[in-house]
Amino acid sequence: MTLYVYAITGKEHPHRLDGLQGVGSHPAPVRTVTAGLLSAVISDVSEEIRPKRRDLQAHQEVQERLMADAVVLPLQFGYIAPDEQTVRQALEENPDAYLATLERLDGCAEYHARATQADEDELLRRILRDSPEARELNERIRSGAQDPQLPLALGELVAREVQERQDALATGLVHALAPYAREHATRPPSPPDFLNLSLLVPHERKDDLLAAQAGLTAQIDDGVDFRLTGPLPPYSFVQ
Structure with missing residues (x-):
């Protein structure tokens, strides 16, 4: 059998x-x-x-x-x-x-931390507000400029800004959560996520981790969905 x-x-x-x-x-x-x-x-x-x-x-x-x-x-x-x-x-x-x-x-369980840009329009508004170059390109397009390169240039600039901001936020979240874990592992996220973090957390640090997650959620910009799931079997840490 x-x-x-x-x-x-x-x-x-x-x-x-x-x-x-x-x-x-x-x-x-x-x-x-x-x-x-x-x-x-x-x-x-x-x-x-x-x-x-x-x-x-x-x-x-x-x-x-x-x-x-x-x-x-x-x-x-x-x-x-x-x-x-x-x-x-x-x-x-x-x-x-x-x-x-x-x-x-x-004495540990696995927790997964993931983050998604849930509101892309909000991120675009922030980029246009914070980037003079993006704001100028957008204003030229809106004013009727006929240069076909302008939308392409704006799209490339926005995509670069999105990647840089998401990478920075993901790095910051890893640095903030890793101290609560015995081990941690980052893996390529599946879109639309930009963070895929596994944490091997001792049971006695569970409440500290959840408190840290709540604090980070309150600090993160609107439009980002940051979530933590667990406790889970520690699949990611079986070698």
Whole structure:
């Protein structure tokens, strides 16, 4: 029977899995396979697993149940093994690395910080107000100047200003939030976001992080949507 693997934990994890059903059109109970000091959390599957809403939710429910009790090394959605022996071999091949990662993640959860320019018109107004060059180009266009290069020049200038402002804001947010995390990682954002920041935050710093986020939100210019989500399983920090 093919197995779906959700996570790796220490052997002593409570594994409160009663009532949890796994992924797939015929969900099986979630259970564990143990080798040495490690356990893998698994369920039986009889089909190819695709990222459907129900299966994504089942995967996440397992992670959240595990994370509520002790440190967990979450696997990304879709990890399949052919049988229990293969899972045990994987745990036995590199136990020190798994245990070191569990120790590194212990007492932490992941938080995501993202920022989006929600009101582009507001940003354009600010650029026209702050940039004499942009304001002059805009006034010449509005006055009826026929030079076809003017709109292109204004567009390039505005695009450059937008990028510079968003880069500066993203850098400032990273510097402001990183001190609350044990580790942090920035990744290329998916438009329309201009910030994609993952934070590995100790549980005792959660309230400090949320307070900092609230303060930053109050300081950020109108038109920027700054949001923080978590606590989440620490996917971004599994190595």
